[in-house]
Amino acid sequence: MAPIAGSALSFAKPVKATNTNLLSFAGGRKGNAFLRMQPMPMRFAVCCSAKKETVEKVCDIVKKQLALPEGTEVSGASKFSDLGADSLDTVEIVMGLEEEFHISVEESSAQSIATVEDAAALIDKLVAAESPKSQC
Structure with a gap:
């Protein structure tokens, strides 16, 4: 040319x-x-990945809520939909997370959760907001 x-x-x-x-x-x-x-224009986003312990707890809750067979692989990258969760299952998972971590998840935040890592990061954020001394 x-x-x-x-x-x-x-x-x-x-x-x-x-x-x-x-x-x-x-x-x-x-x-x-x-x-x-x-x-x-440059945009920078600062975010913390979820703590390993939080991801592990969320994996356990997801396995329990979805009644997944023993040996089913669940990791931070696991999508709830890929694990067979429908919208009702996702609501139940969020309720289980709220109970386990003593937090309250707003509906708008709950709708943005698609993976175990998403849920764990939100939990860490909410827990940190409740106790201002802790940082991620």
Whole structure:
């Protein structure tokens, strides 16, 4: 592909834009368009992964609530849906977690729980919020 007149960029192969938030087109000379890359604002998220003990307790509760056969592998990455849980099962799991950890999970937070790790991270967050001296 030949470079566009007046541009500093040329590509040997056609380029597919995968993130259009980074691209803008500005008219240069009459009839020519220039492609200009714009920097995307940096966003940093600080999050703590769940404590190992919390993940293990959640795994045990999930196995018990779903009555999973002995030897069924449940880890932090396990999705409740992959373990055969439906929406009612998920509600029962959340209720079991609330009872075990002495916490209260809001409905909006409960709906965002899809994996054991999600549940454990939320539990750690809620427990830390109740006791301001503990940190993750």
